[in-house]
Amino acid sequence: xxxxxxxxxxxxxxxxxxxxxxxxxxxxxxxxxxxxxxxxxxxxxxxxxxxxxxxxxxxxxxxxxxxxxxxxxxxxxxxxxxxxxxxxxxxxxxxxxxxxxxxxxxxxxxxxxxxxxxxxxxxxxxxxxxxxxxxxxxxxxxxxxxxxxxxxxxxxxxxxxxxxxxxxxxxxxxxxxxxxxxxxxxxxxxxxxxxxxxxxxxxxxxxxxxxxxxxxxxxxxxxxxxxxxxxxxxxxxxxxxxxxxxxxxxxxxxxxxxxxxxxxxxxxxxxxxxxxxxxxxxxxxxxxxxxxxxxxxxxxxxxxxxxxxxxxxxxxxxxxxxxxx
Numbered sequence: 210x211x212x213x214x215x216x217x218x219x220x221x222x223x224x225x226x227x228x229x230x231x232x233x234x235x236x237x238x239x240x241x242x243x244x245x246x247x248x249x250x251x252x253x254x255x256x257x258x259x260x261x262x263x264x265x266x267x268x269x270x271x272x273x274x275x276x277x278x279x280x281x282x283x284x285x286x287x288x289x290x291x292x293x294x295x296x297x298x299x300x301x302x303x304x305x306x307x308x309x310x311x312x313x314x315x316x317x318x319x320x321x322x323x324x325x326x327x328x329x330x331x332x333x334x335x336x337x338x339x340x341x342x343x344x345x346x347x348x349x350x351x352x353x354x355x356x357x358x359x360x361x362x363x364x365x366x367x368x369x370x371x372x373x374x375x376x377x378x379x380x381x382x383x384x385x386x387x388x389x390x391x392x393x394x395x396x397x398x399x400x401x402x403x404x405x406x407x408x409x410x411x412x413x414x415x416x417x418x419x420x421x422x423x424x425x426x427x428x429x430x431x432x433x434x435x436x437x438x439x440x441x442x443x444x445x446x447x448x449x450x451x452x453x454x455x456x457x458x459x460x461x462x463x464x465x466x467x468x469x470x471x472x473x474x475x476x477x478x479x480x481x482x483x484x485x486x487x488x489x490x491x492x493x494x495x496x497x498x499x500x501x502x503x504x505x506x507x508x509x510x511x512x513x514x515x516x517x518x519x520x521x522x523x524x525x526x527x528x529x530x531x532x533x534x
Contacts, residue, residue, distance in 0.1 A: 239299055239475050243274040246465070247292050248304035249285025255336065255419055259463045260304045263333055266486040267479070284308055284373060284533065286319060293326045297470035299479070302330065305466040305511075307375045310518035314526040315373040315533045324519060329512035330465040330476050331483040332504030334496055338379045338415045338436040338459055340450060344428065346412050351434050351453040358389035367391040368411035370399040372534045378522055379415035379436055379459035381529040386454050395534075406430065417461050418443065418500035436460060443500040462504060462518075464511045480508050 246264050250256040257279060264275035280288040285308040295301035303309075309323050340351065346365070348354040358365055369377035372395045384391060394411055396402040399420055405411045407429050414421075414430075418441060424430040425444070434450045435441050436459040450457045465483070467476065486492055487505045496503065504511070525531075 239478060240271055240273045242300065243276050244300050244302060245276045245278050246302045246304055247278050247280055247288045249281055249283075249288030249306070249308065250279065250304075251281045252279050255417060255461070256304060256306055256463065259333055263304070263465065263483070267482055270482040270486070284312055284315070284371075286312060286316070289323065290319075290321055292466070293321050293323075293468055295468050297328075297468040297472075299467060299471055299475035301468065302479075303327065303466040305329070305464045305515065307461055307518065307522070308373075309466075310515055311373055311375075311378060311522045311526070312533075313519060314523035315531060317533075324516060326469050327466045328469050328471045328476060329508045329515060330467050331480040331508060332462065332464040332506055332511040332514065333483065333487075334463055334501040335437070335504050336461040336501050337418045337441050338376065338461065339418045339421050339425070339441075339444075339447070340383075340433045340436065341406065341414045341416055341421055341425070341430040342433060343406055343409050343412045344431050345409055346431070348433070349431070351448070351450055354433055355387050355389060355453075358387075358391060362390035363392055365391045365413050366394045366411040368394050368396065368402040368406055368414045370402055371395050371397060373526070373531060375459070375461045376402075376415050376417065377531070378525050378529075380413070381531065382457065382459055382521075382525050383415065383450065383454070385525060385528050386457055415459070422500060437502075439502075441500050442497045442502075462514065464504060464515075476508050 246260050248256050248260045260277045264277050267275045280291060285306065289303060289309060292301055292303040313323055342348060348357050367380045369380060377393065391413060402414060406414050415436060421430060422443060425432045432444065432447055434448045436450055438449060438451055438458050440449060441447060484505050487503045493503055
């Protein structure tokens with residue numbers, strides 16, 4: 210908890226209070242120069258959009274520039290390592306994403322241990338995935354889809370945006386929990402996967418809802434269910450996969466992290482600012498339009514989410530024997 214000025218001032222003359230004074234001063238003057246938010250994705254995608262939203266919120270809150278810096282490569286590992294090796298002073302932050310929970314199990318060797326080397330700051334948003342099928346697939350519900358897939362083992366192509374992507378592991382989790390056999394077809398990004406879904410070359414995709422919305426509305430995809438534990442406000446009549454496969458949950462989520470050792474007061478300052486913005490009704494309405502829900506909460510709560518996701522996807526990667534390309 211941050212010290213308030215009222216509680217702190219009576220102690221200012223005490224030598225015992227000097228360490229607290231130093232920490233408080235850092236929090237009070239932070240940020241005094243531009244802050245960099247690093248993400249491991251190219252510009253233009255959903256991660257870039259979320260990073261820019263967060264940067265805008267924080268810039269408005271503090272009157273200081275939050276610079277978005279894209280460093281794609283090695284499935285976000287380049288950007289992640291750059292942040293983890295940065296000075297823990299609050300001026301280099303990471304857009305934390307599911308890849309940070311997946312890569313520890315996906316890659317045999319990394320130069321860092323993410324859970325050990327980062328400090329959680331705040332959750333931002335969560336996107337559902339959606340189980341899409343090409344309209345030529347003769348199913349209209351998750352139970353029908355499971356039955357059809359089991360009757361046609363290895364005949365359905367499951368598209369994804371790449372090996373180890375959230376779209377891929379969401380499909381592998383479904384396979385693990387239902388016993389269906391589908392052929393994974395990875396692409397270098399989601400754009401070509403979506404085109405091949407439309408053409409019918411691929412028949413199934415556990416796509417991020419924001420990128421599927423227009424295809425669903427246009428009738429090019431048939432949406433069967435969302436992957437989150439609760440329904441989406443965009444398609445409230447669409448069931449969840451968990452309605453038929455108890456315990457199933459997969460989603461794309463984003464938050465902010467910092468190098469381990471960043472002062473608690475700085476983390477609390479950032480967390481408070483993010484949560485204040487997430488609490489605004491206009492923020493919720495703005496993000497609901499693209500199928501996103503909010504991830505408010507404390508820094509430790511966001512840390513528990515990342516740890517839980519790391520454990521879950523580690524089991525899926527081991528079960529499916531997924532190897533990084």
